[in-house]
Amino acid sequence: MADNHLSNDEFFSRLTDLFEHSRKKGHGSVYLTQKRLSFDTTSAPPSPTKILDDPLWDTHPENPLPVLIRASNNSSSKRKGTDREDIDKIKLSTVVQPEQLDAFYARYAEVGKAGMSGLKKRDKKKKKKDKKKKKAGE
Template identity: 40%
Template structure:
């Protein structure tokens, strides 16, 4: 796995990833986070933040270096991560929220129409 990048580089890469996904008018961006507990310090945990373009057809490589069957070697997957120390979490999340909100401008609103029920559905119960 690639080493973690700094927070400024992370924000630049995340901005680029969100803008390219918006320009393509399709695709997804996966953002995950988890605490990194250091058993030596016993202090508040650092946070590992990961971002990916969600490209599931990209080649997956096993630990021995072989490509998993069924994956497309021509497609690349964008993945990057950063570690945020416990004392900088609040400032990080403030900027993180701004970058994410700015990158979501091209999103479509979810269609919340209900599908019509067949025989014995909601209409039949009212009668």
């Protein structure tokens, strides 16, 4: 999968599909991972002497590094006696350049909020009523 990074736009549309997929299924998980993209074919890996000289070299790289974002679902296999179906693993990944991080995460939050519809909604009404009651009671 390493070579098939999607563009950010495509990643978002596929991620929306992934959430939709899990929503339709009714249950299941969506995994989102982020890490520094440290594997770079264009530059030589840091030499061992460099690491020895400065063990913390990776805490202050010369240039900002891109961030790798991955998303996947759970694969499952059919099993008798349960309603489990054969589901293929869907894996998505994209690379976000440092200067695009803010824009990316703004959209990421939108997609995430829309996709995670199963979580508990805030119950404003109830709290307000409770508070009023307390005040009235005292």
